[in-house]
Amino acid sequence: xxxxxxxxxxxxxxxxxxxxxxxxxxxxxxxxxxxxxxxxxxxxxxxxxxxxxxxxxxxxxxxxxxxxxxxxxxxxxxxxxxxxxxxxxxxxxxxxxxxxxxxxxxxxxxxxxxxxxxxxxxxxxxxxxxxxxxxxxxxxxxxxxxxxxxxxxxxxxxxxxx
Amino acid sequence: xxxxxxxxxxxxxxxxxxxxxxxxxxxxxxxxxxxxxxxxxxxxxxxxxxxxxxxxxxxxxxxxxxxxxxxxxxxxxxxxxxxxxxxxxxxxxxxxxxxxxxxxxxxxxxxxxxxxxxxxxxxxxxxxxxxxxxxxxxxxxxxxxxxxxxxxxxxxxxxxxxxxxxxxxxxxxxxxxxxxxxxxxxxxxxxxxxxxxxxxxxxxxxxxxxxxxxxxxxxxxxxxxxxxxxxxxxxxxxxxxxxxxxxxxxxxxxxxxxxxxxxxxxxxxxxxxxxxxxxxxxxxxxxxxxxxxxxxxxxxxxxxxxxxxxxxxxxxxxxxxxxxxxxxxxxxxxxxxxxxxxxxxxxxxxxxxxxxxxxxxxxxxxxxxxxxxxxxxxxxxxxxxxxxxxxxxxxxxxxxxxxxxxxxxxxxxxxxxxxxxxxxxxxxxxxxxxxxxxxxxxxxxxxxxxxxxxxxxxxxxxxxxxxxxxxxxxxxxxxxxxxxxxxxxxxxxxxxxxxxxxxxxxxxxxxxxxxxxxxxxxxxxxxxxxxxxxxxxxxxxxxxxxxxxxxxxxxxxxxxxxxxxxxx
Numbered sequence: 001x002x003x004x005x006x007x008x009x010x011x012x013x014x015x016x017x018x019x020x021x022x023x024x025x026x027x028x029x030x031x032x033x034x035x036x037x038x039x040x041x042x043x044x045x046x047x048x049x050x051x052x053x054x055x056x057x058x059x060x061x062x063x064x065x066x067x068x069x070x071x072x073x074x075x076x077x078x079x080x081x082x083x084x085x086x087x088x089x090x091x092x093x094x095x096x097x098x099x100x101x102x103x104x105x106x107x108x109x110x111x112x113x114x115x116x117x118x119x120x121x122x123x124x125x126x127x128x129x130x131x132x133x134x135x136x137x138x139x140x141x142x143x144x145x146x147x148x149x150x151x152x153x154x155x156x157x158x159x160x161x162x
Numbered sequence: 163x164x165x166x167x168x169x170x171x172x173x174x175x176x177x178x179x180x181x182x183x184x185x186x187x188x189x190x191x192x193x194x195x196x197x198x199x200x201x202x203x204x205x206x207x208x209x210x211x212x213x214x215x216x217x218x219x220x221x222x223x224x225x226x227x228x229x230x231x232x233x234x235x236x237x238x239x240x241x242x243x244x245x246x247x248x249x250x251x252x253x254x255x256x257x258x259x260x261x262x263x264x265x266x267x268x269x270x271x272x273x274x275x276x277x278x279x280x281x282x283x284x285x286x287x288x289x290x291x292x293x294x295x296x297x298x299x300x301x302x303x304x305x306x307x308x309x310x311x312x313x314x315x316x317x318x319x320x321x322x323x324x325x326x327x328x329x330x331x332x333x334x335x336x337x338x339x340x341x342x343x344x345x346x347x348x349x350x351x352x353x354x355x356x357x358x359x360x361x362x363x364x365x366x367x368x369x370x371x372x373x374x375x376x377x378x379x380x381x382x383x384x385x386x387x388x389x390x391x392x393x394x395x396x397x398x399x400x401x402x403x404x405x406x407x408x409x410x411x412x413x414x415x416x417x418x419x420x421x422x423x424x425x426x427x428x429x430x431x432x433x434x435x436x437x438x439x440x441x442x443x444x445x446x447x448x449x450x451x452x453x454x455x456x457x458x459x460x461x462x463x464x465x466x467x468x469x470x471x472x473x474x475x476x477x478x479x480x481x482x483x484x485x486x487x488x489x490x491x492x493x494x495x496x497x498x499x500x501x502x503x504x505x506x507x508x509x510x511x512x513x514x515x516x517x518x519x520x521x522x523x524x525x526x527x528x529x530x531x532x533x534x535x536x537x538x539x540x541x542x543x544x545x546x547x548x549x550x551x552x553x554x555x556x557x558x559x560x561x562x563x564x565x566x567x568x569x570x571x572x573x574x575x576x577x578x579x580x581x582x583x584x585x586x587x588x589x590x591x592x593x594x595x596x597x598x599x600x601x602x603x604x605x606x607x608x609x610x611x612x613x614x615x616x617x618x619x620x621x622x623x624x625x626x627x628x629x630x631x632x633x634x635x636x637x638x639x640x641x642x643x644x645x646x647x648x649x650x651x652x653x654x655x656x657x658x659x660x661x662x663x664x665x666x667x668x669x670x671x672x673x674x675x676x677x678x679x680x681x682x683x684x685x686x687x688x689x690x691x692x693x694x695x696x697x698x699x700x701x702x703x704x705x706x707x708x709x710x711x712x713x714x715x716x717x718x719x720x721x722x723x724x725x726x727x728x729x730x
Contacts (some may be wrong), residue, residue, distance in 0.1 A: 040343060053326025055350075058342035062331045069343075 037068045073116040084120030090130040096144035166231030183224040198312035255286035259305040271363030298348035301518040309366035315358035324637030353464040356518030356669025379425040386507040387427040394516040394665035397685030401672040402547035403557040408681030413562025431564040431572020433490030434579040438547045438698035442592040465521035466661035482721045491536030492719040514546045516668035542670025571703040575688030581683035582634040582664030584612035586657040589690030634659040
C-alpha cells in the first residue's frame with residue numbers, strides 16, 4: 001500500500017458529504033478509515049475540491065490526536081494509559097511491546113507495516129484494566145507476557161493471510 | 163449599529179457604531195495594548211492584552227465585546243495590571259530573546275510592551291526545542307522561535323489575500339504557525355506579498371534584507387550603481403523619519419541617496435510611463451482583435467504569480483507588459499551597455515520599492531540575460547530608510563534635489579501608479595481621445611480613485627463603451643474572477659493590486675493601516691496635480707527613449723511572456 005493511491009475512494013467520500021467545507025472532519029474520518037491514515041496527496045485533493053487552503057486542512061488534521069498523517073500498521077495496538085490502567089501497570093506492557101517490536105516513543109510503526117503501538121488516554125473500560133485494543137478488539141487484564149503472546153498470534157495470523 | 167453612553171474608568175464616553183469596546187476605549191484616548199487585533203482583520207481574541215474589568219470584577223477581552231448602553235468598565239486596576247504582566251512574562255518565556263541582533267529590534271510590539279509594562283525579569287525557563295528558520299522564500303524569512311501565536315499572519319493571508327498559506331498546526335503547548343506539512347515557504351503557493359511580515363508584531367516573519375549586498379556594490383569602484391525610486395516610496399519613506407504619512411519626500415530622498423553613494427538616482431515613474439504607453443497600445447490592439455478580455459494589468463508581481471500558479475488558464479488575459487520596475491531595469495541596462503566598454507564599469511541597478519514581491523520578481527528567469535539580472539537588488543522603503551539612517555543623514559534637513567537624466571523624469575500619470583486605481587487612470591488618460599484639462603478633471607471622478615475594494619468605471623473610446631474595474635486585496639480579486647467566470651459581470655480592463663490600497667500599502671512600506679494608506683494616496687494625487695506633464699505620452703524622456711535605446715528591440719525590452727510559475 002502507499003504506492004498507488006486510489007482517488008476514486010476519496011471522490012466517493014467527498015460526494016457523500018456534498019463537497020462542503022463543514023464536512024471536513026467527517027470526510028477526513030472516512031478517509032482515514034479507508035486508507036488507514038491521511039495521505040498527503042489525498043488531503044491536497046480534498047482541500048482543492050472543498051475550496052479551502054491545504055494549510056487549513058493540515059491545521060485540522062494535526063489538531064486531533066486521532067488523525068494520523070503517517071501510514072499505520074495492519075494491527076493498531078492501543079494501550080490504555082488512563083489512571084486506572086496506569087496504576088494497574090500499563091506502562092510495563094507498553095515498554096515490553098516496544099522492545100519486542102523495536103519501537104519507541106518516536107517510532108510507532110514497524111518497518112514491515114504490521115504493527116503500530118500507541119497509547120490512549122482512556123478507553124472507558126476501567127473495570128478491565130489494564131486494557132489494550134487491537135484495531136477495535138478489546139483485550140482485558142493484560143500483562144507484558146500476555147501481550148507478547150498476542151503479538152506472536154497476530155504474526156501467525158498475518159502470515160496465513162498472505 | 164448601536165448608539166449609547168458607556169463609562170470607561172468612570173469617564174462618560176459616547177459610542178456610535180464602534181465595532182467593539184476596544185474601539186470605544188481607544189476613542190476615549192486610552193491606548194489599549196494588543197498583539198492580535200487589527201481593525202481590518204476579524205477579531206481573534208487570543209492575546210488577552212486588551213482585557214478590562216467589568217462592574218462585577220470579571221475580566222473580559224474588550225476586542226471581543228460589544229459596547230452596550232450604560233456599560234461600566236475599568237481599564238486600569240491591580241488585577242488587570244497583574245494579568246497583563248503575567249501574559250507578557252509568559253510570552254517572553256517562550257520567546258527567543260536575542261533582541262539586540264533581531265531584525266525587528268526597535269519595531270517589535272513584544273519588546274515595546276515589555277518595556278511599557280516594566281518587565282525586567284522572566285521567572286520561567288524556556289523549555290522549547292529550537293527550530294530552524296526558513297530562508298527559502300525570496301521575500302520573507304520565517305523564524306518560528308519568535309512566534310507568539312497571535313495569528314495575525316494567518317488572518318491577513320486568508321482574509322485579505324485569500325491565499326491561506328499559513329495556518330495553525332498541532333495544539334496546546336505544541337501549537338505552531340506554519341504552512342501545510344511544515345513545508346518551506348518556497349514550496350508553497352506564497353505570492354511573496356509580505357503582508358504577513360507587515361502585521362507580525364515580532365521577528366517571527368520578517369522581510370529579507372538586501373542592504374549588505376547593496377553596500378558592497380556601492381563601495382566597489384568597478385561598479386556603477388544606479389537606483390530607481392518607485393512612486394509609492396516617496397509618500398511613505400518620510401514616516402521612518404517622523405514626517406507625516408503622505409508627505410512627498412522625493413527631493414530629500416534623492417539628495418540622501420546621493421550621499422549614501424549611489425552614482426545615479428532615477429525615478430521608476432519613467433518606467434510607469436513606458437508601461438502606460440505599452441499597455442494602452444496592447445489594450446487598443448486587443449480592442450481591434452476582439453480580445454481576449456478582460457485584460458489584466460501586470461504591474462503587480464504577487465498578482466502575476468497568483469495567476470500563474472492558481473489560474474493558469476487566464477494567463478492570456480494578463481498584459482504582456484513588464485512591470486515599471488522591470489521596464490526601467492531592462493532599458494537602463496541597455497542604455498549603459500555601450501558605456502561599459504568605455505569606462506569598464508559594471509552597471510548595477512537597484513530598485514527601491516514599497517513591495518516585497520518585487521524581490522521575487524527581480525529574481526525571475528525572464529528578467530535575466532546570460533545570468534545577469536535586469537534589476538540586481540530590490541530594497542524596500544524600510545531598507546532604504548535604514549541605509550540612510552546608517553549614514554547618520556538627517557533627512558528632514560536636506561535640500562531637495564531632482565532625479566537625474568535620462569531616467570529621472572516622470573509624468574503625473576506615472577506617479578499615481580502607486581495608489582489603487584492609478585494604473586487604470588493613467589491608461590484611461592492615454593486612451594481617451596480628448597486631452598483637455600476638463601476631461602482630465604472628469605476622469606478623476608470617473609470612479610477609479612478611493613479605497614473601495616472593487617471600483618468600476620466606463621469610458622468611451624471611439625464610440626465603444628469600455629468597462630473598467632479596479633480591485634485591490636488579492637481576495638477581492640479572486641472573488642471578482644469568480645464572478646467573471648460565472649458571467650455575472652463583464653469588464654474589458656481590470657487593474658489588480660495584491661495589497662490593500664495598492665502599492666502605497668505594500669509590505670515594504672513602514673507599517674500603517676487604512677488611514678495612512680489614504681494619506682499616502684493623497685500625496686501621490688497631489689504630486690500628479692503639481693506635475694506639469696499629466697500624460698505619459700507627453701513625457702519628453704519617453705519619446706527620446708523610443709527614438710533612442712528602445713528603437714531596435716522595444717518588444718524584447720518591454721514585454722514578457724509569463725507562464726513559469728516558479729520563476730526562480
